[in-house]
Amino acid sequence: MKRKLILLIIASTLLLSACNQSSEETHSQELQENTVNSATSSPANDESSSSNSSTEDYSDYVGLWSTDGSRITDSGTEFNIEIQGNEITNASLYTQTSSYDRFAEVDNITGTIIDGTCTYEFTDDGWDNSGTLLIQLKDNTITIDVEDFVLSEDNVIGYGINGHYDLIKVQDDDSQTTTSDTTLNKYNDDWTEEQMLAEIDKRSHYKDETSYYPDFLRYKEVVRECTDISVDCYPLFNTDTQYYQATDFENVPPVIIHLAKNEIYARHGYIFTDEDLNNFYLTQLWYLPEVQAADFDDSVFNEYEKYNLELLSKLDTY
Known part of the structure; x- marks a missing residue:
């Protein structure tokens, strides 16, 4: 009996020692894994921190x-x-x-x-x-x-x-400030310079909203030599009081012929369905949008306008 007790004590001691060794190995392995994970994650964190700190706020x-x-x-x-x-x-x-x-x-x-x-x-x-x-x-x-x-x-x-x-x-x-009076007015020769400038200011944003204005302005300045305040006050041609011939438009750019044809309509307040074209005429102080395209009656054209409209329609290649 005494011999069996001694053997049992020895076996228990060996088992306890083995458990402690296994626990120490497991703890050692966890420490190593944590160390590896920490070493792996640190550069990424540093890079992210560096990236964030280099981004300026504008x-x-x-x-x-x-x-x-x-x-x-x-x-x-x-x-x-x-x-x-x-x-x-x-x-x-x-x-x-x-x-x-x-x-x-x-x-x-x-x-x-x-x-x-x-x-x-x-x-x-x-x-x-x-x-x-x-x-x-x-x-x-x-x-x-x-x-x-x-x-x-x-x-x-x-x-x-x-x-x-x-x-x-x-x-x-x-x-956010805008012109308080946004009602468009039609230019007449009795206007003062202040009235002209006020109306020009109300219509100025349309110049940014049409592709036609740079060509129009270039033609007015270079060909017509008009660079003063009256550049937007009058139609391009007197198609309502004068008969024109094809030779009158030999050296006129196609885009200007196109505008000359359409200003026959614009003179009578025609509202163009083409937004680009409509925005151009809204830059002109002589133009007032008054008649929708569906309601327009071309019987308002006089004999000069009818003749010139037919001529310009043939010449218009724009």
Whole structure:
């Protein structure tokens, strides 16, 4: 009996020792796995932290900017910018010498902002000029410099997006300001210059909404040599008081012939179903939209208009 007791004690001791050894090995293995996992995850965490810390916040620059901190009423430059993170997702740069004279624009501007600077190459500013915009967003201001500017061979005026622009953010209350009297009035020769400027201002946004205006303005300035306030006050041709011949339009651009044909309708208040064309005539102070296309009666045309409409319809290839 004594011998069996001794053997039992020895067996229990050996079993306890084996359990302790197994527990120590398991704990050692867990420590090693934790160490490996920690070593593996640390670089990723460091990289994420580094990436987050290097992303600058440009949200304060989102919105409308201009040369004097207010919306353009006569002349100046506006820059409208949308930003997500450090990416310019969409922006446009617009400048004009006056509300009735020249304007140019570069739109769909995108790019990455690095250390407050973004560059964007443009190939057309409404005058077929090209160049590179150097946009700098620093110290709550935006400056834009045009580098490598190339003047189009067809741009005899020499106007376009070029030079240096210092911009100030337009406050929200100013950016929402619109002309209180939005009723359009038809120009007459008794108007003062102030009345003309007020009406031009009301209609100025239509110039941005039609593709015809740059060609029209170029024709008025280069061919007609009209660069003053009256550029939008009168129709292109006297088709209601004069018979024209095909030879009168030999050197006239197709787009101008197209506008001359349609202004016969516009003179009588015809509202065009073509939005692009309708927006163009809304830039003209002599035009008032009064008659829907479905209700228009061409019996209002006089003999001059009927004759010239037939002629211009044959010449219109635009």
